[in-house]
Amino acid sequence: MTLKTFIEKLNIVRPEEISICLDEEKNVLFLRYKNTLYQEVVPERPFPISYPEFVILKDSKGDDICSIKDIRKLDDKSRASLEKLLDTLYFIPKILKIIRLEATGDRFEWETETERGKRTFTTRGRRSILFLGNKMVITDTDDNLYQVEDIGALDEKSRKIIQSTF
Amino acid sequence: MEEDEPPNNLPSDVTALVRRLMEKDEVIVRFLLSDIDEKGNFNDQWLVITTKRVIAVNPATKHLIDVPLQIVRSAKAKDYVGNGELILETVVGPKRLLRFSRRYVEDFRRAAMFIDAMANKKITVNGKSIWNGDYWVKHKEYKKRQVLRWLLSYLKPNWVSLALSLVISLTTVGLSLIPARLMGILLDEVFPSSSNPVGNPRLLLFIILGLLGTYVANSLLGVARSYTLARLGQKVTYSLRVSFYRHLQSMSLSFYDKFSSGRIMQRLISDTQTVQWFLSFGMQTLIISILQILGIGFMIFTINPRLAVIALLPVPVILLGWPSFRKRSRRLYHRNWRRRADVSSLLWSTVPGTIVVKTFVKENFEFRRFVEKMKDLFRASLDSTKLNLKFFPAISFVTYMSTILIWWIGGSDVLSGALTTGTLITFISYISMFYGPIQTISNQFPQIQSSITSAERIFEVLEMESDVKEMPESRAFDFQGKIEIENVDFGYDPYVPVLNNINLTIEPGEVIGIVGPSGSGKTTLTKLLMRFYDPTKGSIRIDGVDLRKIKLQSLRSQIGVVLQEPNLFYGSIAYNIAYAREKAEPEEIVAAAKAANVHEFAMDDSRPLKYDTNVGTGGSRLSGGERQRVAIARAILSDPKILVLDEATSSVDTLTERKIHEAMENLVKGRTTIIIAHRLSTLRKANRIVVMQDGRIVEVGTHSQLMKTGGLYSQLYNAQFEKERAMESDIDGLLAK
Known part of the structure; x- marks a missing residue:
C-alpha cells in the first residue's frame, strides 16, 4: 500500500466539515461531523511542539474519528472551544524572556517570564532540554514543560543567555 | 606504489629463453611478472603465453616449465594464504605452473581466464602480438602531491x-x-x-x-x-x-x-x-x-x-x-x-x-x-x-x-x-x-x-577515491521495480568470495523471501542492490538498466531498507520517521506511523511530547521492537518502489513480533520486496523463496514446491516448525483474552 492510502485512513477533514463545542463540566468536546453528533470527544496533539496545529479527535472509546491539519482554520467558535480544552490537556507555557540562568554542573536554575506569568524552575541534565529546529523544549525536575517558540525571536539578553550556555 | 605496475616489456634474457622453445609461426601473446620463484623465494619469474604454449620462466636459474596449449583443458589461479598459484588442468592431470604473491592475484586471475579462453578456443589470436599494457590490471597510482x-x-x-x-x-x-x-x-x-x-x-x-x-x-x-x-x-x-x-x-x-x-x-x-x-x-x-x-x-x-x-x-x-x-x-x-x-x-x-x-x-x-x-x-x-x-x-x-x-x-x-x-x-x-x-x-x-x-x-x-563511482552517463528515472541479477560474484576481500554466480530475476511487485544459514550471503546481496559495493563480476539491473548507470541518489531513494539493527539518530520520533524526506507533512508522518504500529507507543501517556519525544543517542530511549517499527515507518514514508527487509534476529516478545509483522505487511503490499527472513513463518506470503548457502543460490520456488523437493528449505522449515507452532498458539491464546 502506498503512503496515500494510509493518509486517507487518517480522515483529514476540511475545516467547514466540522463544528466543535466544549462541554465545560466534563472537559470533553461535542463534535458534529458528517451529520453525526459525537459526545465526549477528546483531542490529541501528536506534535505538541513542532506542529501544534495538527490535532486528532478521538471518540469516547478511544478510536480516532478524524484529523484536523490546521486548527487555526476552523470557525472561531470551534477553534476557541478546541483550544481551550487543548490548553488544559497540553499545558506547555511559552517562555517570553529568560531573566536568569544559573548552571551548577548538571543543574540549571531558570528564572523566566512566561506567557502565564513569572516562573522559576530547576532542570537537571542535558536531556531535559530539547532543541527542535528553532524551538526549545524544557522539562523541569517535576516534569513540567515549557517551550521557547522561536529562539531567534527572543530579546537580545535572553538569546545571549541561551547562546552562552548551550 | 609504482613497483606494482606490470612491466610493458619482456626482458631480453627471458625472450631469449622462450624463443628457443617457440616454433616459427609462434608469437608471444601476453606475459606477466610474478614475484615468487620456483623455490618459493622472492625473485622474478615470468609467465609467458604464446599462441601455442604457456611457459613459466625464471631467467636467473633458467628454470622452465613449458605446457603446450593443446593439452590444456582449463586454467585457474588458486588462492592460498599470502600467495597464490597458477594451475593448468591438462589431459595428463594438473600442472602447477608458478606461484605469485597476493600483490599480483588479480593479474594472475585474469591470466588464468585468458589461458582458459585460449585453450577452449573462445579467443583466437591472429598471429599478431598484443600490447600488454591494456590487458593487465591497472594498479592504482598515488599522486605524490606535496x-x-x-x-x-x-x-x-x-x-x-x-x-x-x-x-x-x-x-x-x-x-x-x-x-x-x-x-x-x-x-x-x-x-x-x-x-x-x-x-x-x-x-x-x-x-x-x-x-x-x-x-x-x-x-x-x-x-x-x-x-x-x-x-x-x-x-x-x-x-x-x-x-x-x-x-x-x-x-x-x-x-x-x-x-x-x-x-x-x-x-x-x-x-x-x-x-x-x-x-x-x-x-x-x-x-x-x-x-x-x-x-x-x-x-x-x-x-x-x-x-x-x-x-x-x-x-x-x-x-x-x-x-x-x-x-x-x-x-x-x-x-x-x-x-x-x-x-x-x-x-x-x-x-x-x-x-x-x-x-x-x-x-x-x-x-x-x-x-x-x-x-x-x-x-x-x-x-x-x-x-x-x-x-x-x-x-x-x-x-x-x-x-x-x-x-x-x-x-x-x-x-x-x-x-x-x-x-x-x-x-x-x-x-x-x-x-x-x-x-x-x-x-x-x-x-x-x-x-x-x-x-x-x-x-x-x-x-582516496570512492570504490562506488557514478558513471558520467548515469541517469535518474522512476522505477517499475524489476530486478535482474546476472552472474554476480562478490567478495569484501576480492579474493574471498561471498557471493558466487548469483542469478535471479524479480518481477515488479513480487515478494521474494531469502533464507539460508548465517553467512550465506543474504545481507551482502541486498547491499549490492543498494550499490554500497559493486559486484566483482556480473551485473545487476533494475528495469533493464545496469546499477552503475543509475544515479546513486535516484537508486537509493527508490529502494527502502529496514535493517536488522535500525539506526536511529539523536532527535525526535518525528524527525527519525521523516529522515527519508525532510519536508514531510504531519499527516504523512502520522499515517506512516500508524501503518507501522508506531502511533500507539508514540502517543502513550508516558510520553508528554508524543512524536516530539527525543529518542536519545542511537534511539537508546526506545525498546528494540519500537526502534524496528520506527524504521519501518521511515520506509513507509519514503514510499519506495523496491523494498529490502532484513528481519530482526533479536528476539522480541511475541506480541511485539506480531506488531512488527503487521507493520511489515502494511509496508510490503504492492512493492517489489526482498525479505531476508530468519523466521520461516514470515515467508508464507512470499511469491517465491530463494534459498542460499555458501554464497550460492541452491533452491528457488514457492513454499509448497520447496517442501515437496525436500531440500535445504524443508529441513530448515521442519526444524523451526515445532517451535513456531508452539509460539503461534501462545499468541492466539493471549489475544483471545
Missing part, C-alpha cells in the same frame, strides 16, 4: 588576506630592525666621544621620538597581522573540514570497513585543529622568522661583512644536521599520531559499549588495556622529546660559540680603532636578534612537525 602544496591550494582563494598579512609582516620586520640602529647612533653621535666632545643632545629627542613611533606602529601592525592571519587560518580550517566531511560522505561503505570510526573522527576533529594551529599561528611565526633572518642577515652584511661571515658559521652545521633530524622526527611524529589514534579508537569502542564491559565485569581489563595504550603513547611522546633535545640544544650551543667569537674579534677591532663602539653594539644586538628567529623556529618545530603529520593524515583520506 602536502604543503595541497595546503597552499586552500590558501589560494584567500590570497588577498594572505598578501596583506605578508606585507604587514614585512613591515613589522623592517620596523623591528630600527631600534638597534638608533642605539648605534645614540652611542656614536649623541653621546660625547673623543672625536665629538660635546655630543649632540638635540638628536636625542629625535631618537626618542623615532623609537616611540617605531614601537607604536609595531604594536598596531602586530594586532592587524595576528587578526588577518588567525582569520585566514580559521577560514582555511573551515573549508578543510567541510571538504573533508563531504568527502567522507561520498566514500563507499568499504572505506568505513577499513577505517575505524575513531580514526576518522580523529582526522576530522583533532587533525584539522592541529592544521589550523599551523595555518593561523605556526605559519605566521615561520614566515616572520624567515623574513627576520633574511632582513637581519642583510643588515649585518652591510654593517660589517667580516663579522657577518663569523655570525653565519653555525648555518652550515644546522643545514647538515637538518635532513637526518627531519627524517627521524617525521617517523616519530607519525608513530605518535598512530598511538594517539589507538587510544581514541579504544575509547570509541569501549565507551559506547560500556554495558557489555560491565556485563562481563571487564572494567579492570579495559582499564589495563587503556593504561597499556597510554603508556605506549607516553613512551612515544618521550622519544620525540628526546630527539628534539638532542638536536636543538646542540644548535643553540654552536650559535653561542659564534657569538663569543664575535665579541672577541669585534672587541679587538674596537680597541684597535677599526670599529666604533656603536657599530659593535648595533652588530651584537642584531646578532642576538638573528638567532632569536632561529630559536623560535626550533622551539616551534615539534608543533609544526605534528601539524604537518596531521595534514598528511587528512590528505591521505582526501586522496
Whole structure:
C-alpha cells in the first residue's frame, strides 16, 4: 500500500466539515461531523511542539474519528472551544524572556517570564532540554514543560543567555 | 606504489629463453611478472603465453616449465594464504605452473581466464602480438602531491588576506630592525666621544621620538597581522573540514570497513585543529622568522661583512644536521599520531559499549588495556622529546660559540680603532636578534612537525577515491521495480568470495523471501542492490538498466531498507520517521506511523511530547521492537518502489513480533520486496523463496514446491516448525483474552 492510502485512513477533514463545542463540566468536546453528533470527544496533539496545529479527535472509546491539519482554520467558535480544552490537556507555557540562568554542573536554575506569568524552575541534565529546529523544549525536575517558540525571536539578553550556555 | 605496475616489456634474457622453445609461426601473446620463484623465494619469474604454449620462466636459474596449449583443458589461479598459484588442468592431470604473491592475484586471475579462453578456443589470436599494457590490471597510482602544496591550494582563494598579512609582516620586520640602529647612533653621535666632545643632545629627542613611533606602529601592525592571519587560518580550517566531511560522505561503505570510526573522527576533529594551529599561528611565526633572518642577515652584511661571515658559521652545521633530524622526527611524529589514534579508537569502542564491559565485569581489563595504550603513547611522546633535545640544544650551543667569537674579534677591532663602539653594539644586538628567529623556529618545530603529520593524515583520506563511482552517463528515472541479477560474484576481500554466480530475476511487485544459514550471503546481496559495493563480476539491473548507470541518489531513494539493527539518530520520533524526506507533512508522518504500529507507543501517556519525544543517542530511549517499527515507518514514508527487509534476529516478545509483522505487511503490499527472513513463518506470503548457502543460490520456488523437493528449505522449515507452532498458539491464546 502506498503512503496515500494510509493518509486517507487518517480522515483529514476540511475545516467547514466540522463544528466543535466544549462541554465545560466534563472537559470533553461535542463534535458534529458528517451529520453525526459525537459526545465526549477528546483531542490529541501528536506534535505538541513542532506542529501544534495538527490535532486528532478521538471518540469516547478511544478510536480516532478524524484529523484536523490546521486548527487555526476552523470557525472561531470551534477553534476557541478546541483550544481551550487543548490548553488544559497540553499545558506547555511559552517562555517570553529568560531573566536568569544559573548552571551548577548538571543543574540549571531558570528564572523566566512566561506567557502565564513569572516562573522559576530547576532542570537537571542535558536531556531535559530539547532543541527542535528553532524551538526549545524544557522539562523541569517535576516534569513540567515549557517551550521557547522561536529562539531567534527572543530579546537580545535572553538569546545571549541561551547562546552562552548551550 | 609504482613497483606494482606490470612491466610493458619482456626482458631480453627471458625472450631469449622462450624463443628457443617457440616454433616459427609462434608469437608471444601476453606475459606477466610474478614475484615468487620456483623455490618459493622472492625473485622474478615470468609467465609467458604464446599462441601455442604457456611457459613459466625464471631467467636467473633458467628454470622452465613449458605446457603446450593443446593439452590444456582449463586454467585457474588458486588462492592460498599470502600467495597464490597458477594451475593448468591438462589431459595428463594438473600442472602447477608458478606461484605469485597476493600483490599480483588479480593479474594472475585474469591470466588464468585468458589461458582458459585460449585453450577452449573462445579467443583466437591472429598471429599478431598484443600490447600488454591494456590487458593487465591497472594498479592504482598515488599522486605524490606535496602536502604543503595541497595546503597552499586552500590558501589560494584567500590570497588577498594572505598578501596583506605578508606585507604587514614585512613591515613589522623592517620596523623591528630600527631600534638597534638608533642605539648605534645614540652611542656614536649623541653621546660625547673623543672625536665629538660635546655630543649632540638635540638628536636625542629625535631618537626618542623615532623609537616611540617605531614601537607604536609595531604594536598596531602586530594586532592587524595576528587578526588577518588567525582569520585566514580559521577560514582555511573551515573549508578543510567541510571538504573533508563531504568527502567522507561520498566514500563507499568499504572505506568505513577499513577505517575505524575513531580514526576518522580523529582526522576530522583533532587533525584539522592541529592544521589550523599551523595555518593561523605556526605559519605566521615561520614566515616572520624567515623574513627576520633574511632582513637581519642583510643588515649585518652591510654593517660589517667580516663579522657577518663569523655570525653565519653555525648555518652550515644546522643545514647538515637538518635532513637526518627531519627524517627521524617525521617517523616519530607519525608513530605518535598512530598511538594517539589507538587510544581514541579504544575509547570509541569501549565507551559506547560500556554495558557489555560491565556485563562481563571487564572494567579492570579495559582499564589495563587503556593504561597499556597510554603508556605506549607516553613512551612515544618521550622519544620525540628526546630527539628534539638532542638536536636543538646542540644548535643553540654552536650559535653561542659564534657569538663569543664575535665579541672577541669585534672587541679587538674596537680597541684597535677599526670599529666604533656603536657599530659593535648595533652588530651584537642584531646578532642576538638573528638567532632569536632561529630559536623560535626550533622551539616551534615539534608543533609544526605534528601539524604537518596531521595534514598528511587528512590528505591521505582526501586522496582516496570512492570504490562506488557514478558513471558520467548515469541517469535518474522512476522505477517499475524489476530486478535482474546476472552472474554476480562478490567478495569484501576480492579474493574471498561471498557471493558466487548469483542469478535471479524479480518481477515488479513480487515478494521474494531469502533464507539460508548465517553467512550465506543474504545481507551482502541486498547491499549490492543498494550499490554500497559493486559486484566483482556480473551485473545487476533494475528495469533493464545496469546499477552503475543509475544515479546513486535516484537508486537509493527508490529502494527502502529496514535493517536488522535500525539506526536511529539523536532527535525526535518525528524527525527519525521523516529522515527519508525532510519536508514531510504531519499527516504523512502520522499515517506512516500508524501503518507501522508506531502511533500507539508514540502517543502513550508516558510520553508528554508524543512524536516530539527525543529518542536519545542511537534511539537508546526506545525498546528494540519500537526502534524496528520506527524504521519501518521511515520506509513507509519514503514510499519506495523496491523494498529490502532484513528481519530482526533479536528476539522480541511475541506480541511485539506480531506488531512488527503487521507493520511489515502494511509496508510490503504492492512493492517489489526482498525479505531476508530468519523466521520461516514470515515467508508464507512470499511469491517465491530463494534459498542460499555458501554464497550460492541452491533452491528457488514457492513454499509448497520447496517442501515437496525436500531440500535445504524443508529441513530448515521442519526444524523451526515445532517451535513456531508452539509460539503461534501462545499468541492466539493471549489475544483471545
